Amino acid sequence: DAKTTQPPSMDCAEGRAANLPCNHSTISGNEYVYWYRQIHSQGPQYIIHGLKNNETNEMASLIITEDRKSSTLILPHATLRDTAVYYCIVRVADTGKLIFGQGTTLQVKP
């Protein structure tokens, strides 16, 4: 299973863009990159996913490098409610399993 590496914590000022990096150097060609977040004592919330191309939805943008060995999740205008643990996950291609790493704790500060 492809592993991901994320910084354990990050701070971001409210209203600014939050850029969360993720390394996944062993990703296979047919494996997708998924991002979820978990607010304290709740189930994870789906944010976005991608394969090769950059993706954008109402929550965030996902930038994947050309070699697919790393990606960045961008929250364009962070709010206090975006404070959470953000997980970058490579989805196991043949089983669909999501293997969670330790994630990045994002603290949005006023």
Added chain:
Amino acid sequence: GAVVSQHPSRVICKSGTSVKIECRSLDFQATTMFWYRQFPKQSLMLMATSNEGSKATYEQGVEKDKFLINHASLTLSTLTVTSAHPEDSSFYICSASSLSGTSGGAYEQYFGPGTRLTVT
């Protein structure tokens, strides 16, 4: 996005008893459901994968006789913690997806709100 519910949200039981946790997909048919466990200040740990109508596949180190999983319908999966002990106290989270675990394409996996189990 799709909605997944869990019941109960919190449960306290005595050591040696069994506890059943339900996971329901409310607005879609879930061919595959996953069960996770999360200890305080730790990440989610996948326990097992269940496909509707099939036996669950357990991750290494998870006792299948202790954590009984049933996925009898496309909208309901249950996890029963048998003979619970204090070390089983944890946050149990289920997720559901609408495609079976194949490599064909991407799909979202939707998570329930979790069940806090406390064994006294």
